[in-house]
Amino acid sequence: MSAPLSQLKGPIRALFSDVDGTMTTQGRVEGITYVALERLGEAGIPVVLVTGRPAGWGQAFMTVAPVAAVVTENGGVTWVRHGKHLKKLYGVPPASLPEWRRKMNILVNDINAKVPGAQLSLDSRYREVDLAIDWNEEASLSRDEAEEVVQLARKAGFTASRSSVHVNFGPPHFDKLSACLAVLTQVLDGDPAELAPYVFVGDALNDAPMFGGFPTSVGVANVKTWWDELDAKPAYLTEQPEGAGLREVIDHVLSLR
Numbered sequence: 001m002s003a004p005l006s007q008l009k010g011p012i013r014a015l016f017s018d019v020d021g022t023m024t025t026q027g028r029v030e031g032i033t034y035v036a037l038e039r040l041g042e043a044g045i046p047v048v049l050v051t052g053r054p055a056g057w058g059q060a061f062m063t064v065a066p067v068a069a070v071v072t073e074n075g076g077v078t079w080v081r082h083g084k085h086l087k088k089l090y091g092v093p094p095a096s097l098p099e100w101r102r103k104m105n106i107l108v109n110d111i112n113a114k115v116p117g118a119q120l121s122l123d124s125r126y127r128e129v130d131l132a133i134d135w136n137e138e139a140s141l142s143r144d145e146a147e148e149v150v151q152l153a154r155k156a157g158f159t160a161s162r163s164s165v166h167v168n169f170g171p172p173h174f175d176k177l178s179a180c181l182a183v184l185t186q187v188l189d190g191d192p193a194e195l196a197p198y199v200f201v202g203d204a205l206n207d208a209p210m211f212g213g214f215p216t217s218v219g220v221a222n223v224k225t226w227w228d229e230l231d232a233k234p235a236y237l238t239e240q241p242e243g244a245g246l247r248e249v250i251d252h253v254l255s256l257r
């Protein structure tokens with residue numbers, strides 16, 4: 001069972017945060033959440049975003065937001081800084097991507113035929129490694145229909161997982177946890193054997209690998225929406241949902257210094 005956030009002990013060296021449903025509130029980043037992230041960075045605690053959103057979003061976040069690195073496409077593409085330049089780390093060999101994309105497009109046609117209303121997400125155009133079927137953003141499929149999409153993708157040999165808005169699928173095998181460990185060693189000079197000082201915050205099923213892999217993992221309160229379906233549960237829970245929950249974590253982390 002998860003413990004209340006107040007029991008989380010510090011000090012914390014960096015914050016890894018999911019975006020949709022964790023950094024956002026009702027789909028938007030509130031001004032006070034952005035300020036909280038800035039305060040954390042100013043206190044010397046880097047922020048790493050970890051999202052299923054496309055590589056294109058990662059470049060935007062790296063360019064305009066106070067973040068040290070961005071893991072996008074659930075670990076498919078990770079943005080880091082290399083001197084003053086941005087650099088991408090891929091979760092699968094980049095040379096294999098055109099052939100995978102061809103197979104993925106075939107699956108999209110298959111899904112369209114089998115699950116009425118399933119459509120490619122608007123942001124799929126800006127993806128490099130995975131694609132996303134929209135179930136809960138522009139589209140409104142049931143959870144069962146979304147799960148059917150996950151199963152169709154897995155049956156066809158793809159990695160697939162469901163976020164609060166999309167079903168993401170792509171070539172086997174990449175994941176958020178491996179990408180975060182790469183950020184930990186390459187950007188934060190951390191040791192993957194010593195994960196306790198690094199906190200991860202998330203809200204949905206596609207965060208399960210992080211809840212399982214980061215001992216100091218936190219679920220914002222809305223994670224309870226999918227509680228029984230979560231393969232791995234967060235170690236701690238906030239009282240508030242979404243952005244307010246992330247701000248609870250940031251306030252707590254700052255109080256531990």
Ligand SMILES: [Mg+2]
Nearest residue numbers: 018020021204
């Ligand atoms: Mg999320």
